[in-house]
Amino acid sequence: MTMASIETNEFGLQTANGSVDIVGVSKFFGDVVAVDSIDLRVAPGEFLSLLGPSGCGKTTTLRMLAGFENPDGGSMYISGREVSALPPYKRDVNTVFQNYSLFPHMTVAENVAYGLRQKRVDKKEIARRVGEALEMVKMTKLAKRKPRQMSGGQQQRVALARALVNNPSVLLLDEPLGALDRKLRQEMQIELKMLQRDLGITFIFVTHDQEEALSMSDRIAVMLEGHIEQLADPDTIYEDPKSAFVAGFIGQNNFWQGTATTRGLKAYDGTEIESAKMQSGIGAGSAVLACVRPEAIEVTSTDPGSGANRVAGVLAGVSPLGDIVQFVVRTDSRELLIRAPRREAARVLPGDPVWCTWAASDAYVFDSSQSDLVLVDPTTENAPSGD
Ligand SMILES: Nc1ncnc2c1ncn2[C@@H]1O[C@H](COP(=O)(O)OP(=O)(O)O)[C@@H](O)[C@H]1O
Ligand SMILES: [Mg+2]
Known part of the structure; x- marks a missing residue:
């Protein structure tokens, strides 16, 4: 992925679907500087990880992009649009959380369909898109199950399908594999990476696990105390640490x-x-x-x-x-x-x-x-x- 191929407008901001520009964004919680004026450009189709110790501001950065948290300064652009004033559902993003947050009383298919139903999408269209999304995450056979009848890994696939069904250009993932045991986690890393490549969706992936970030990412933003300490590809991060x-x-x-x-x-x-x-x-x-x-x-x-x-x-x-x-x-x-x-x-x-x-x-x-x-x-x- 080369920065040279990126389309920008007269303000130097990206315009393509799936692009993300974060410009001077900050967030304070009382005295705590959770995010300290960060700049970050993510190219369309890129797999970018935010990596850093607990409390360094990864989740806050993601929540601001998703629209669950308002920045105290700076601007954010997704697919060329300034999003700060947009509610979450009007942004070209979806979020996958560590704890799945599935509705326990709904089946897999109902969980995945939920957002589309809220938007009053046509029934046939819902069925088609839910079918596609379940296929992507290999959960077609379990469409009628309830969350409690599935393993953690299966539930996370459903959570992923629920995000993908909206066809977002950017997917935000906050420690999505954090609750899985080591072996399953490694399998899911490979699958997730392949899915991202096939779909060409931009992934912004939060993790505190350096091996996970090194193995999956096109680039890694190493965060510390609210700022980006180093932004580079995995080899450079490993072989030429900046600090x-x-x-x-x-x-x-x-x-x-x-x-x-x-x-x-x-x-x-x-x-x-x-x-x-x-x-x-x-x-x-x-x-x-x-x-x-x-x-x-x-x-x-x-x-x-x-x-x-x-x-x-x-x-x-x-x-x-x-x-x-x-x-x-x-x-x-x-x-x-x-x-x-x-x-x-x-x-x-x-x-x-x-x-x-x-x-x-x-x-x-x-x-x-x-x-x-x-x-x-x-x-x-x-x-x-x-x-
Ligand atoms: N809602 C909140 N209220 C107060 N402090 C918060 C809130 N959310 C996050 N913080 C603080 O902001 C900092 C960054 O948190 P967070 O973004 O969750 O870090 P990470 O995801 O990297 O572990 C931490 O010091 C955390 O305690
Ligand atoms: Mg976090």
């Missing part, structure tokens, strides 16, 4: 706190780190954080000699994880997490003295003013996540 927060929230990382040098960082634990990926604007001597991904670290049993980007320790743990192996290396002051191809496991044994090394191109150095958000020990915990 310590993004580096800590997406995937796993080994962190060092220390003082900036001209070429990297001198960690408080004595480790010297040379970095080819230093955030710009960092002055020598300032407090910084360095991080290196587990898969970027090499473990060897031979001393690599002096220099930067090396740590000596003892191999404390070896966990085979299918095609890869995870090592934990314990130094005097900390533990490092390393992931390597499975065959590497044969070369070292628990208890062995080992050295960890990495390339300057794999070491990132960031301003550490957000350090409280990222200092999660990667050997004991996964990246921070929301509710």
